[in-house]
Amino acid sequence: MENEQNKNKVTEIFVPRETPVTNEPVPEIEAPQTKSTGAIIGSIIIIIVLVIGGLYLWGKQITEKEAQSSITPEQILSETDPALDLLKTQGISDKITDIEADLNATDLNNLDKELQNIDVELNF
Numbered sequence: 001m002e003n004e005q006n007k008n009k010v011t012e013i014f015v016p017r018e019t020p021v022t023n024e025p026v027p028e029i030e031a032p033q034t035k036s037t038g039a040i041i042g043s044i045i046i047i048i049v050l051v052i053g054g055l056y057l058w059g060k061q062i063t064e065k066e067a068q069s070s071i072t073p074e075q076i077l078s079e080t081d082p083a084l085d086l087l088k089t090q091g092i093s094d095k096i097t098d099i100e101a102d103l104n105a106t107d108l109n110n111l112d113k114e115l116q117n118i119d120v121e122l123n124f
Contacts, residue, residue: 082107087106090102090106
């Protein structure tokens, strides 16, 4: 009897079903929102202001350099040098007292004054 009962049982077979095809539209996935254009425009304005400020400072430095180098080498050479004039008026005696007098009369305080103008003389 068990055999008969087993025969009467229907064996179930799993058959995968196909998904039903519908004509409904596929829901669209929303794209993430992008940054607002206000932030981009603000950044561009800041960059432009920085560039203009940099150009202004650069131009200011150039004009200052031109103002400093406005002294020509000819002007420097044409200036009278009091230290040179004093050296020309020194005596030619080789007595110690005369040499000491010439050394005491010589002003060595502004000895490096001409070094300030050396860049102009050498066209630097």
